Amino acid sequence: MLLRRDLLKWAATGLGAGLAPAAAAESPPAPAGAPVGAPQGSTPPVPAFDLSAVVDKARALAKKGYEAPSASLPGAFSNLTYDQYVSMRPKAGTALWAADNVGFAIEPLHRGFLFSAPMAINVVEGGAVRRLAYAASQFDFGKVQPPADVGDIGFSGFRVLHARGARGLVDSAIFQGASFFRALANGQNFGVTARALMIRTADPKGEEFPAIREVWIEKPALATDALVISALVDSESMTGAFRFTLRPGEITIIDTECTLFSRSPADFYGLGGMTGMFLFGPTSRHSADDVRLGAYDVSGLQVLNGNGEWLWRPVSNPSTLQVSVFVDANPKGFGLLQRQRDFSMLQDDEQHWELRPSLWIEPITDWGEGSVELVEIPTDSENNDNIICFWRPKAVLDPSGEASFSYRQFWCWTPPDRPPLATVTDTRVGRIGTTKRRRFIVEFAGDAFADPVASHDVRPMLTASAGAVGSLKTFVSRERKTFRVLFDMDFGGDALSELRLVLENGGKPVSETWLYRWTA
Incomplete structure (x- = not known):
């Protein structure tokens, strides 16, 4: 069940996942060989979809000056309030692939409120690519009076539904807002948030927020029980091609591969980024006049460094911004964990913090030298993600080069790789x-x-x-x-x-x- 607090939090951090789940009609299939994202009627022949095409797009984009996408919307959608936005709902039966018995369904998300930036959504079926076209007829607009002729305004992101036996199709992951995404394991509530790419986080020069501009979602086969999503990421200083392979379950795994490019020398970017919330708990209770015993998505950072040492760093809500740096080479794993699984230690019947996912990252390839960085930001609201963690490579990425990384995310109750120690x-x-x-x-x-x-x-x-x-x-x-x-x-x-x-x-x-x- 999605709660108002979560929706406000997602809005505050650029995520609108649960705010207005939208379902779109597929556009009619493009002619065979139509280019990725091509408008209907175009016919130039191109090869079937391959991740290399996304890599080539990212490489070419990095050689051009940055152009922010237009976020303009028709008047009725341009100044939506929170209540108006959450009132918009998809009509039943409109989720892509819901009736195809492939184990997954996709619900594109409406633009508006804080989520006006467009994300182009393409689907890949049998190697052929076609863009999903927006159709106003797919929505119940609730408190919003849509224009008579909306046209194709696109989407702000999408929700992934997964078949869970008798429960049917249920929430599994959400991609919306900059390069943010979330996932959960069976029985969990959404909590910690991942980021595909981070640039100058907590830097006095100011942070960049790369955005997923376009995605290609491959129609799965029921037997594989996996969903493959390729994504093009763009920002003022960097671009990237990402491939996410999502496998939901008792532990939800997202294998991530990426190739990064830069428009200028990049010496401060982050991989495996994640954010969570810690308002108050046993490590910091200042100004906590609250009936609950604690309010936090995550209780600490765990690191398995390149030397094989297991580190545990409890997080807190500090009075001033704190940045902790754990220098390392070829880390074996790190993540923000929720170790408090006892309801009686939190006492929140609405949020159920004890049901929030832990997110553990394991590099698949060697990452070289760098550091795990932890940022703790003062906050007086549980709607703010004030705990941030990521891997910062030491090497500078020059415009003439590229960098590739791969890693595995475990959205879980407890990471599969645990210390053989107390x-x-x-x-x-x-x-x-x-x-x-x-x-x-x-x-x-x-x-x-x-x-x-x-x-x-x-x-x-x-x-x-x-x-x-x-x-x-x-x-x-x-x-x-x-x-x-x-x-x-x-x-x-x-x-x-x-x-x-x-x-x-x-x-x-x-x-x-x-x-x-x-x-x-």
Whole structure:
């Protein structure tokens, strides 16, 4: 079920996925060999669709000056309010392929409100390409009075529906707004958002928001249970050709391949980007006068770096913008995870934060040198995605070159590749009395803690870049299989401190490494 809070959040971040799900009629098939996106009646012969054609388009586009697409709309759609936009609905039975028994259906999304930029949608059937044409007859416009003759105004994105047994066709993924997209696994609510390409995120020079200009969606076969989507991405400084292979299920997998080009030397772009929300929780409860115990899509960043070390960094809602950089080479995986799956620890009957997806990225090819970057932005609203994560390559992409990457996304409850060590299950931070000192509790969970012999020699190794550690204590629960570390920090006049904690036995780690940035 899509809730108002999610719709407002998507609007705030450029995503309108659930706002106005639209279904369009297919345009009549173009003549055999008609070019991709060609208007009806054109006949120049071209080869059947192939990803290389999208790569060639991106390469050619990068050699030209950037031209922003026209976002103009007929008057009735040009200044829609939120309520007007959400009132527009597709008529029943109009989703593409819904009656074809191929396991998937596509619902193009209407333009308007914050989503006026067009996305050209093409479908590929038997190698032949045709563009989806907008038809006003496919919509119930609700509170909007459409013009008498709308014409073909195109779409702002599309929704992917997937057949889930007796439930029929249900939400699986949404592509809309810049280069944003979302997916979920069985039983989940939409939460964390992915980005195909990020440019100068949190940079003082200002961020670019690349956009998906055109897509080619290949009609699937029921036996494959996979949907292939190719996309052309464009921005002021970069272009890219992407191929997404979507496989929904208990874990929804999206294999991503991309080839990137630049119009000018690109030294700050991001791959595997994702955003989530953290308003308040056990790590930061300032100004949280709320009946709920927490409000967050994601609880932390996990990284499996190139050296094989598992890192866990809880996220928070800071008082000032924070950017954390984890320098690495050929990372093995990273992602924003929701580790809190207990409703009683959140107490939100509407949002059900415990049902939000975790998103884990595993590179398929070597990514070379670079860094995983985490951005935490202050927010006073749960409608804002204030937690951002991405991989930033170190190498500069020059206009004369190109760069190719591939990786696998896991939209899941728990990533399939998990630490063979104790993991952090809770991080709590609070003030001690009326002083400026802070108390921390970090809880690790692992089967070894049920064994009194195995856990006897476990020692917490804690360091801080600033401040003095005091009152360090440990508490082991055989029943819960947990090892809790309590410690106090006196930061004095320091404004920032990087904390690091790992459990060791005989000088070897028995837990993932807990990292935390404290700021005044």
